[in-house]
Amino acid sequence: MIINLKKEQEERIQELEEKFPNIFLNNDIISDFKNNPYTNYLLYIIEDKIVGFINYYLIYDRMEIVNFNVLEFFQNKHIGSKLLEELIRVANQNKLFNITLEVRSDNKKAIYLYNKYGFKQVAIRKNYYIDVDGILMEKELM
Numbered sequence: 001m002i003i004n005l006k007k008e009q010e011e012r013i014q015e016l017e018e019k020f021p022n023i024f025l026n027n028d029i030i031s032d033f034k035n036n037p038y039t040n041y042l043l044y045i046i047e048d049k050i051v052g053f054i055n056y057y058l059i060y061d062r063m064e065i066v067n068f069n070v071l072e073f074f075q076n077k078h079i080g081s082k083l084l085e086e087l088i089r090v091a092n093q094n095k096l097f098n099i100t101l102e103v104r105s106d107n108k109k110a111i112y113l114y115n116k117y118g119f120k121q122v123a124i125r126k127n128y129y130i131d132v133d134g135i136l137m138e139k140e141l142m
């Protein structure tokens with residue numbers, strides 16, 4: 001099941017921060033909701049537990065993927081694919097112009113997945129991650 005996190009769902013926010021401590025510090029998500037009107041989180045839930053999420057910004061007619069993660073134990077079971085499909089469905093529903101993201105050039109799995117869903121490389125940011133390039137990708141919609 002995929003749900004759209006609401007800022008009132010404090011227990012879910014806490015669970016998300018605890019499940020992904022390398023990404024979130026305590027209260028990161030609450031302050032993101034407070035300070036950023038464009039932020040959204042899609043959560044993938046199995047047996048009432050969060051196993052993956054996508055954080056994206058929906059800014060007028062564009063969407064940007066900020067964070068995309070599935071717990072290691074649940075990877076390669078098409079949970080990431082389902083999250084991306086839902087994201088693209090939301091983007092189409094909102095008649096958006098495009099979806100963009102940035103990925104490390106050595107992240108072969110993520111790049112494979114983005115290609116699978118029609119994202120194309122549009123720019124390279126040389127050594128963006130110190131010794132690894134960043135790849136800017138875009139999926140055009142409409």
Ligand SMILES: CC(C)(COP(=O)(O)OP(=O)(O)OC[C@H]1O[C@@H](n2cnc3c(N)ncnc32)[C@H](O)[C@@H]1OP(=O)(O)O)[C@@H](O)C(=O)NCCC(=O)NCCS
Nearest residue numbers: 068069070075076077078079080081102103108109110112
């Ligand atoms: C990237 C990530 C979100 C994908 O989620 P996932 O649930 O594992 O992905 P899925 O199971 O839907 O799809 C994985 C696909 O990649 C393929 N794959 C697996 N390892 C691969 C590799 N090393 N190189 C290329 N493709 C690979 C799988 O065969 C599968 O292909 P298929 O859809 O044709 O069957 C997840 O692996 C993750 O959290 N990674 C760490 C964080 C990260 O890198 N996030 C992205 C930042 S931009």
